[in-house]
Amino acid sequence: MTSGDGILIGIDAGTSVIKAVAFDAGGRQLAVAATPNTYTTRPDGAAYQDMARTWADCAATLRALAGKVENLAARTLALAVTAQGDGTWLVGAENRPVTEGWIWLDARAAATVKRLRGTEADRARFHHTGSGLNVCQQGSQIAHMLATTPEMVAAAEVALHPKDWLYLNLTGIRATDPSEACFTFGDFRTRAYSDTAIAALGLQAQCHLLPPILDGSQITHPLTEAAAQDTGLRAGTPVSLGYVDVVCTALGAGIVTDAPAACTIIGSTGMHMRAQAAADAVLNDALTGYVMCLPLPGMIAMLQSNMAATLNIDWALALAGDLLASFGAPQDRAALIARIDGWMADSTPGALIYHPYISDAGERGPFVNAAARASLIGLSMRHRFPDLMRAVIEGLGLSARDCYAAMGAMPAELRLTGGAARSSALRRVLGAAVGAPTRVSSREEAGAAGAAMMAAVANGLYPDMAACIADWVTPALGPAEPADPDLTALYARRYPDYRAARLALEPVWDGLKTD
Secondary structure: OOOOOOOOEEEEOOOOOOEEEEOOOOOOOOEEEEEEEOOOEOOOOOEOOOOHHHHHHHHHHHHHHHOOOOOOOHHHHEEEEEEOOEEEEEHHHHHHHHOOOOOOOOOOOHHHHHOOOOOOHHHHHHHHHHHOOOOHHHHHHHHHHHHHHHHHHHHHOOOOOOOHHHHHHHHOOOOOOHHHHHHHHOOOOOOOHHHHHHOOOHHHHHHHHHEEHHHOOOOOOEEOHHHHHOOOOOOOOOEEEOOHHHHHHHHHOOOOOOOOOOEEEOOOOOEEEEEEEHOOOOOOOOOOOEEEEEOOOOEEEEEEEEOOHHHHHHHHHHHHHHHHOOOOOOOOOOHHHHHHHHHHHHHHHHOOEEOOOOOOOEEEOOOEOOOOOOEEEEEOOOOOOHHHHHHHEEEEEEEEHHHHHHOOOOOOOEEEEHHHHHOOHHHHHHHHHHOOOOEEEOOHHHHHHHHHHHHHHHHHOOHHHHHHHHHOOOOEEEEEEEOOOOHHHHHHHHHHHHHHHHOOHHHHHHHHHHH
């Protein structure tokens, strides 16, 4: 395929926004269109999306991109789609939704996870998937649906993830990718479904719901006539099914360049990932963390994931904002964010310990406990708001260390991405907490770029992913920022206290949940 002035489109349908990003064939970002994503939550732990609206919003985003790029349809060489991970989007007859799409924030399966987790069958499942059982996963959610609303499962013909649903609407093909298939139901070594993993969830009779697994860096399907009418693109345009968003983001941000590396994504959630050969995977005895296949032969990402990362900062800023507003001095979020570095400078490192478990869904890395809640330890009369803000940010650093410790030794270098990675204060804390130099990618839309890279390889613009990485990823990495030695030593002393307090608080969380 000749590239000329051709364009690759990466679709990244996240939890809060759907983006369509245009890149030239060499990886230069040309334009972005975005549509706010919407989902609904309920007090019973439900979190779901309207599936039809999600497709309509995706199509509208692609049409909006055409308004920013001249002659987009004719110039588009290929497109690829990634999206938020986990969740259960049941599809029935004529490819229609059976119910709303359960997303990763849905916590209704908590009782089912508690029943299944830690058994001998679950240990056998963990050996294959490398992924600790959690309420966010499709396997847990289908098992819960089967126990509570079996008629819903009976009406389904296939169980998809969000990106798979968009791919179905783009191409008419029911499929999923190796990263999500093996994460829930498969074996990361073989990149195929595992009978052992399926049986551990009690879903042998639901095997027909699992779609074929395809790798979008090798296989494409053409855009359908119906999708062309909805999106404004040309029918027949090759479409790649990307890996899950966290994998695509890590790929675009530099988890693998000339050698495997570690990557932390600091967004609403915190994802801590280490790339390595699948044959070298070491699974922990606590049955926590995840393994996800990478779109490189024999390569995986070991993951530990915090349920909340910048959500903790949002909470602290909301405290400040509410107080200022009550005195008639409201501040917008951008103004408060601009003060963070100043607050950090006005506070003492390591004076307080904060556990960043602010999510109502609890925590999933490096331990799984839906009852886990945030805590602040060490307060005295002398502490003020800057000390609280520093404690929150240091909590994110120590939670990252906690996650990497569950995967083995600390990384030799940490690549950072996510909006919060632009904060020098946050980078300094993360680097010191892990004890490694940090590098930030200048790539603005790493998830969409990772997906588009898969389309570039699948359509012959590059001979393999390594060659694509050399053009798209390596040049975007900034210089290494060495870890502050004094802070590194301080956080190494604080980490045992952080972890001891976390372990001691578990019965307290359980007590709060039952009150």
